[in-house]
Amino acid sequence: xxxxxQQLINGLTIGSIYALIALGYTMVYGILRLINFAHGDIYMxxxxxxxxxxxxxxxxxxxxxxxxxxxxxxxxxxxxxxMAIERFAYRPVRKYSRMTTLITAIGMSLFIEYxxxxxxxGTPRSFPxxxxxxxxxxxxxxxxxxxQLLIFVVSILLMIALQYIIFYTKxxxxxxxxxxxxxSAKLMGxxxxxxIAFTFALGSALxxxxxxxxxxxxPKIEPLMGIITGLKAFVAAVLGGIGNIPxxxxxxxxxxxxxxxxVGYGSNIGIPSTYRDAVAFAILILVLLIRPAGLLGSxxxxxx
Amino acid sequence: xxxxxxAFTLIFSVLLSSACVDxxxxxxxxxxxxxAGDIKVGVYGDTTGATSSFGLSTKNGIQLxxxxxxxxxxxxxxxxxxxxxxxxxxxxxxxTVISKLISQDKVVAVLGEVASSNSLAAAPxxxxxxxxxxxxxxxxxxxxxxxxxxxRVCFIDPFQGSVMAKFAANTLKxxxxxxxxxxxxxxxxxxTQFFEQEFTKLGGTVITKQTYAQKDQDFKAQLTQMxxxxxxxIYVPGYYGEVGIIARQARELGxxxxxxxxxxxxxxxxxxxxxxxxxxxxxxxxxxADNPAPEIQNFVKAYQAKFNTAPDSLAALAYxxxxxxxxxxxxxxxxxxxxxxxxxxQTKNFAGVTGxxxxxxxxxxxxxxxxxxxxxxxxxxxxxxxIYPEGMTxxxxxxxTNAMTNTMSNANAMTNIIGNHGRGQ
Numbered sequence: 001x002x003x004x005x006q007q008l009i010n011g012l013t014i015g016s017i018y019a020l021i022a023l024g025y026t027m028v029y030g031i032l033r034l035i036n037f038a039h040g041d042i043y044m045x046x047x048x049x050x051x052x053x054x055x056x057x058x059x060x061x062x063x064x065x066x067x068x069x070x071x072x073x074x075x076x077x078x079x080x081x082x083m084a085i086e087r088f089a090y091r092p093v094r095k096y097s098r099m100t101t102l103i104t105a106i107g108m109s110l111f112i113e114y115x116x117x118x119x120x121x122g123t124p125r126s127f128p129x130x131x132x133x134x135x136x137x138x139x140x141x142x143x144x145x146x147x148q149l150l151i152f153v154v155s156i157l158l159m160i161a162l163q164y165i166i167f168y169t170k171x172x173x174x175x176x177x178x179x180x181x182x183x184s185a186k187l188m189g190x191x192x193x194x195x196i197a198f199t200f201a202l203g204s205a206l207x208x209x210x211x212x213x214x215x216x217x218x219p220k221i222e223p224l225m226g227i228i229t230g231l232k233a234f235v236a237a238v239l240g241g242i243g244n245i246p247x248x249x250x251x252x253x254x255x256x257x258x259x260x261x262x263v264g265y266g267s268n269i270g271i272p273s274t275y276r277d278a279v280a281f282a283i284l285i286l287v288l289l290i291r292p293a294g295l296l297g298s299x300x301x302x303x304x
Numbered sequence: 305x306x307x308x309x310x311a312f313t314l315i316f317s318v319l320l321s322s323a324c325v326d327x328x329x330x331x332x333x334x335x336x337x338x339x340a341g342d343i344k345v346g347v348y349g350d351t352t353g354a355t356s357s358f359g360l361s362t363k364n365g366i367q368l369x370x371x372x373x374x375x376x377x378x379x380x381x382x383x384x385x386x387x388x389x390x391x392x393x394x395x396x397x398x399x400t401v402i403s404k405l406i407s408q409d410k411v412v413a414v415l416g417e418v419a420s421s422n423s424l425a426a427a428p429x430x431x432x433x434x435x436x437x438x439x440x441x442x443x444x445x446x447x448x449x450x451x452x453x454x455x456r457v458c459f460i461d462p463f464q465g466s467v468m469a470k471f472a473a474n475t476l477k478x479x480x481x482x483x484x485x486x487x488x489x490x491x492x493x494x495x496t497q498f499f500e501q502e503f504t505k506l507g508g509t510v511i512t513k514q515t516y517a518q519k520d521q522d523f524k525a526q527l528t529q530m531x532x533x534x535x536x537x538i539y540v541p542g543y544y545g546e547v548g549i550i551a552r553q554a555r556e557l558g559x560x561x562x563x564x565x566x567x568x569x570x571x572x573x574x575x576x577x578x579x580x581x582x583x584x585x586x587x588x589x590x591x592x593a594d595n596p597a598p599e600i601q602n603f604v605k606a607y608q609a610k611f612n613t614a615p616d617s618l619a620a621l622a623y624x625x626x627x628x629x630x631x632x633x634x635x636x637x638x639x640x641x642x643x644x645x646x647x648x649x650q651t652k653n654f655a656g657v658t659g660x661x662x663x664x665x666x667x668x669x670x671x672x673x674x675x676x677x678x679x680x681x682x683x684x685x686x687x688x689x690x691i692y693p694e695g696m697t698x699x700x701x702x703x704x705t706n707a708m709t710n711t712m713s714n715a716n717a718m719t720n721i722i723g724n725h726g727r728g729q
Contacts (some may be wrong), residue, residue: 005530006557010524122353124545124575133377135556141531145556218521218549220577222354228519263514263525273526274487274515 002140007264008257012247013148013217015256021233022208022240023162024203030179030243032094034101038085039207040230041116042078046208047127047221048116049074054128067130069210071154081082082204083197091193098216102279116223124222147217158209159249161201168244171198172301179243184298228277232259235284241297250295255280342385343639345370345629346405348416348426353393354518354545355572358418358618362440363388364611365622366415369630372606376582384626384713387411395637397426402426406433412639413437413648417626418618420444420491427454436632436645440625441567441590441618444494447665453645455667457625457656458590458726465498467673467691468539468564469590473506475495476690478536478561478585480511484526486542488516495541496564511535516546523550527557527661537561543568555581562586570616575683579617590617591658592674592687603657608713615683617658622658678707 021043023087028036053073058066087109093100131150166172174261177185186192214229236255239248249253259280263273273280287294317349345545349359349364358470363386371383378384387409397415405411406429414430414437417423423442430437431451439447439456442462448454472478481503484676486492500510514526527550531540538554538561540547547569563585570589574582577629593604593614607615615623628651633639634646654661659671672692 003528006528006531007525010522010528013524014522117352117392121351121356123356124573124577126356126573129449133556135558135714141558142560143556214521218453219552220521220545220549224518224519225521230531260522260525264529267514267529276525277517291617 002142003264005139007260009142011149011257011260012253013256014260015253017214017229017252018236018256019232019249019252020153020158020206020213021157022237022252023047023159023245024207025234025237026240026242026245027199027203028174028246029237031175031182031196032090032101033098033233034090036090036103036200037102037105037230038089038112039203040226040227041109042082042110042204042232043207043211043212044116044221044223044226045076046078046204047073047078047083047215047225048120048209048211048223049208050212050215051125051127051221057083060131060133062128064131067150071209072132074212075208078204078208078211079201082200086197086200087090091196107132113223113227120223122223124220127219127221129159129219130216131258145217147213151213151217154209154213157205162206162245165202171195194234199284202240210284213286232277232280235280238284238294239287241294244296247294247296255283258283267271308619321401322459331360342383343407343633344387344411345626346387346389346409346411346414346416347397347404347665348389348391348401348414349418350422350532351390351394353391355393355419355543357544357573357616358441359390361616361624362416364419365440365615365619366626367609368603368610368619369626373627373630380637384630384689385389391417391422391426393419393422395421398422398426402429402437404436404668405577406430412633412641413433413629413644415440415622415629417442419489420447420659421489423447424450424490424575427451430454434641434645435657436629436641436648438629439649440621443567443664444490445668446490446494452649452667453641455648455651455663457628457669458473458621458658459671459673460668461494462498463693464566464588464673465495465541466502467675468495468566468586469499469502469506469508470587470691471538471586471675471689472537472564473503476537477506478562480533480535481537481539481564481645482530482533482535483513483515483525483539484530485540486518486546489543489565490672491543491568492541496539499539515701516542518543518546520563521545521549522553524553524557527554531557531559535561536563539564541566541568543579544571548574548582549577551585552577560584566574567617570618570676570685572613572616575680578680580680581677582680584686586680586688587676587685588673589676589685589693590671591620591656592676592685593620594687600657601657613673621658623660623692624654624661627656628654628661640692643686655682691717 024039028034039275050070053070058069085260089104090101093104131146133146134144174190177190180285182192232255237250240251251294259276262276262279347364349357350356351691370386376385389405391397391401415694419440419726420442423439424447427450430451437452441458445459445460450455483496485496512530540550540563551563560705565587567589632647635718636643649663652662661669662671672690675688676690
């Protein structure tokens with residue numbers, strides 16, 4: 001039982017990160033019907049922004065304050081980069097077919113990855129510890145570390161903030177309107193370009209938060225770290241129902257828990273731990289076969 | 305919606321399978337680069353990928369050796385010139401760059417790679433083009449099995465795996481072990497197999513074997529699984545990038561067993577990634593920079609002066625591989641590829657920094673290994689003990705491989721034992 005609880009904690013930790021990234025995929029899809037492939041790389045950009053802030057700009061003793069500054073700083077930087085990508089790569093091709101934008105997104109993703117390889121080289125960098133790491137025993141033998149707690153607390157806070165922005169602010173209302181119908185929203189006097197840019201900023205900031213939180217938990221960052229994590233977050237978004245915000249969170253947690261339990265218990269039923277990634281994608285295929293719209297993705301009204 | 309996903313899936317599978325297929329023009333006659341002028345030697349390694357400290361050390365080690373040789377007048381009056389290509393640490397790229405080195409740059413020989421998977425991808429290209437390739441530090445037995453143009457100056461994994469198993473069973477008195485291996489690397493898979501064989505033979509039990517894939521971020525699931533079984537030691541035959549994180553996460557889960565590993569841990573980056581979690585931990589390695597023997601200290605000093613960092617074992621092996629190649633060119637009297645290959649394969653009692661190098665019939669070097677204890681406080685590896693191949697006795701004076709010359713009469717016996725190990729799998 002201890003082991004099961006421990007595995008669940010492990011799984012929900014990475015699941016929370018997937019959820020944070022999946023939110024960005026799902027919001028952009030909700031508004032533009034675009035799979036933003038560069039989104040996984042924004043997660044990486046966020047980690048590097050945090051790394052530069054923590055080592056070059058704000059090099060201080062570990063403290064909660066240092067962590068908050070680095071987290072907010074990298075979210076801001078990523079938001080700006082996300083908006084820039086939208087403005088210079090996606091907006092010019094938005095009027096063409098959806099396939100054009102999709103291919104632009106793939107190109108953007110490769111561009112960011114190899115730009116970072118060029119600038120920082122592929123060497124893994126170690127992210128400084130911003131908060132002293134401790135372990136707390138919570139259930140029998142099951143432990144949780146400070147960095148894991150941080151992941152839970154910060155992602156829950158961010159998700160509450162996101163929910164507030166979408167349902168209780170004017171911009172949020174505009175986002176929901178645009179996701180219903182972009183052209184009608186434009187006719188109603190909504191500045192759709194602003195709303196789209198804002199959505200990219202929100203999604204990118206969440207991904208960057210995921211990047212910094214992961215780097216606290218696992219202090220190794222490298223330019224291609226966003227590929228697999230981004231793909232799994234995308235699977236999480238599809239699993240929950242792409243375009244659906246609670247679905248993205250649910251999907252992220254499920255994928256995280258599923259792959260951890262495969263490693264933990266798969267060997268008992270003949271699935272070696274190497275198949276952890278295969279499981280995420282097998283789930284994607286199953287969901288697409290059985291429920292093409294995802295777990296929560298029926299005709300939900302509040303698509304964003 | 306459905307069509308859209310179909311299209312996306314198609315695009316993505318194309319993207320994922322865009323492995324670089326570059327056959328290159330490898331139709332050369334095997335006598336290129338002969339004659340006057342500089343002798344071109346191709347070197348390939350990972351200087352920008354996940355194992356980039358390996359490639360950088362290798363490049364530096366070879367550069368140092370070439371500079372020393374050239375300063376002393378070169379080989380047969382000709383200077384050695386290194387042409388380096390980065391393969392980003394992927395087997396596909398390794399194959400592409402070695403084709404480029406051989407067909408475009410017309411190198412007379414190739415030195416590289418470090419990671420066995422990359423050497424295995426590139427070796428067939430060298431073999432087919434009949435260009436000798438010496439890998440400084442790939443330890444998987446399959447690498448030299450590719451053909452007679454492929455050789456190495458390091459020991460192989462059956463020996464390296466058994467060294468750690470012996471150390472665990474005899475010195476640490478471990479009864480049970482857990483293994484956490486990298487399933488995407490031939491190096492790690494080889495070590496896992498040979499460690500288990502020897503540890504079982506010595507009366508120990510491997511109670512659980514778990515795997516991960518390179519670039520995985522989270523290892524707590526595997527470690528949690530191991531924690532319940534309470535192994536005495538945990539063997540992690542991986543590369544430094546993942547190992548540092550594994551050590552951290554193991555300690556976070558309250559697992560304080562000794563961690564054991566191989567030469568794949570040897571990188572200055574390891575200390576930054578793993579920190580204090582890297583204690584207690586031990587690795588098997590090719591040489592110890594602490595060894596007081598003058599030839600080792602001279603090398604360490606020269607390297608330190610040139611590159612401003614201490615040489616790891618990969619730099620030392622690369623240095624040796626370059627010196628072995630230069631020696632072979634001298635003995636072959638030129639760079640004709642068939643003669644050069646024979647000269648390399650006949651290397652005998654060559655005094656290198658990492659020990660005395662003699663290539664056996666399978667073109668593997670037979671050498672002793674050292675066990676090093678990790679000392680994260682000082683960010684260095686402390687010498688612990690030397691373990692010799694079966695049939696080879698410890699010399700009485702220096703605690704290192706260099707004194708091995710005394711025992712060269714045993715070379716044949718050793719060769720047989722290692723050879724049997726190699727064929728065993």
